[in-house]
Amino acid sequence: MSPSVRLQEMIRVIRGARTQGEERGVIQRECAAIRAQFRQADNGTRSHNLAKLLYVHMLGYPAHFGQMECVRLIASPRYNEKRVGYLGAMMLLDEKQDASLLITNSIKNDLSHSSQYVQSLALCTLGCMGSAEMCRDLAPEIDRLLRASNSYIKKKAALCAVHIVRKVPELGELFTPASRSLLSEKNHGVLHGAVVLITELCERNPETLEQFRKAVPELVQIMKGLVMSGYSPEHNVAGISDPFLQVRILRLLRILGRNNETASDAVNDLLAQVATNTDSSKTAGSAVLYETVLTVMDIKSESGLRVLAVNILGRFLLNNDRNIRYISMTSLQKIVQTDHNAVQRHRGTIVDCLKDQDASVKRRALELSLALVSAVNIRSLMKELLLFLSSCPPELRAHTTSGIFNAAERYAPSQRWHIDTILHVLTTAGGDVRDETVPNLIQLITTATELHCYTVHKLYRALIADISVQSLVQVACWCIGEYGDLLLRGECEETEPVQVAEDDVLDALETVLQSHMSSPATRGFALTATMKLSTRITHNVDRIRSIVSIYGSCIDVELQQRAVEYNALFKKYDHMRYPALSTTALGPVSSTAGGDLLDLLGGLDVTPGETRSYHVTRPGKTLGPNYRLFMTFVSHSHPPQSVQLQMKAPSGDVIPAHGLGQVTQTVLLNNPNKVSLKMRVRVCYTSQDFVCQDTVQIDSFPSPAW
């Protein structure tokens, strides 16, 4: 029986095993037989035994005892044995194994073998698993093959050189001269290898990059030849002539043209030609167009060409192929900051992609939509985002809500719109919002004085409809406590009038207090609100008193403490009740336990002269495992001319998650004329892969400051 059939027979037997245990048994027997065969003298079956071992290895079983056999087979003069030996070396030996060094000599010999197929084996193996030491040893050989051999060997030598340069970058200098001359080869395989090698050399060495800029005209010629050539059966893929080579040349031109006017100019025409002539009905053409667009956007192209590129991406957005829509959006994401207006033109299509079935496409569309929000489109775009929120996949909800809040904060056309938007988000996805949403919303409502009546009515209605969303319930309770008098008055300019009796309101608050859905914090809000109402209502103060006294013996310590204190207000300090519970005045940014974005701590250095320094600390947030922050700048809003601002570097640029650390950035403000100042602070940060922004306004500094 021919040995090769025995290999297939073994495979058949292994596959026939009905249980894992049976398979293990078969394999153990086979491995024992293989081991025995390895120990024997050469009997012509060595290569087949190694092949069997490689199959067993692929199933996940240990095969290290075959390593020496690989070394032996590689050294054999017979091609069939070398072939399997080298395959085994690539599968079982990597640079970390000692045995790999033993094959260096065989490889060296085989690189000069009379048969190109043996040379090929050596080149392939070296290029796949050659260690730094082996690469150093054999680099001169590879250089020789780059210069003087047939195209079959040259193309392999070029990629082998790429591997060598990746392992030992200093050897790049050795290959630079040969790689330059390879560009004049006609053979596509060699050309492709040459372009890959030159790309690698240029990426690692700026001087080499400078040198190869002179090759740009030659590369342009080659590319033109490919694009304008007629049908070439050997390299044609769906109407494109050698898309693999075209893409690699485009990428090399990108590297050479980056930050260089001359090189960029030289390729402008070519890029326009490729962009307009390439048929993108199949993937091959789209791949070339995609690479062209990336190149146009990365080098110093003319503005007309950039617009053309963005339009290609816009066309991709409408493509039926989901892959093409996806890469279009990743590309648009990269350029949305630099070419904002051009991308805005495709906003409609991007927003449509929010409705795509594919989760990856949805995610990309969300990122892009958030990046495209502006003062002009905020109303229409927010409608789409809110629609998206109501049906978006759960893993995107938190990001969507924070994106919506940021956008609303930056571009809200009116306070009423802002409040409505936040309320809409809370009703739709209140469980997925950040901790500081509640204090932020409270702050917002407080400052919107004309809307207190409207807001309390709206929140009351939301509360009686549903008390399950904690964030919404908390804000509603707070609002009812603060502005309960406006609620009970009945009339409101902005909404339909509705009669709300004191009992109704107290019923609602009591429901929250008693519900098992309410968290302890929510109960705290509800209790405080109930207490505050004692100064806003007239008939039911006794009811309030009894509610409060019940909670004086509540199990929850926090709640109990509150209730006891409120009880005391009723009994001993009744004269203080009204002043203590009156409407909160507007104040500066407050810090809360939830982790407000900025916290003005004390830290005033009172030094002689007029410079004061403030330590602005950013408590570590509790979201997500990989939270990185870059505090980029602090800007004055309308700085008076006499005021000077100096920002020091932040103490770090990464905040660990889960509140495990903080970053401090010192800002020195010199205010010699003691002008009253407001300050707006914007913090830009990346969390996981998303770029986020938060803005906070500081309306007043503590009075001893100046």
Next chain:
Amino acid sequence: MMHFLLLFSRQGKLRLQKWFTPIPEREKKKIVRDMTTMVLGRKPRSCNFLHWKDLKIVYKKYASLYFCCGLDAEENELLALEVLHRYVELLDKYFGNVCELDIIFNFEKAYFILDEFLLGGEVQETSKQVVSRSIEASDMLQEVSERPCSR
């Protein structure tokens, strides 16, 4: 460059694994597990691109086999799809209407074909005919060297 190329069945059985960077055996197994879980968990009409650590993952299903490769972040995903497709075409030409069983029982041939198409994680030959001819010639040489009288 391509960091790895994996072929696995719908049940997650590995049929071919090519690694272009040195990785410890244990980590290879983990990567294979991660890839099979991720790819087999995808819905039928999803796009063929994924992100995993700092690599782009491109995969395509051909009959009962998944072809899955891991690429550097700057690689062109659409071109990677073409690379996978080219490899399938080469296998198809060699075996004549290739199916999973061909690759199971002739795994070493699948590797030999791959080694004429990719080298060091890069495409080495862009012409289908040249690759096919090289394989034929190598097979011929192998046949000759297997004969007992040859040295």
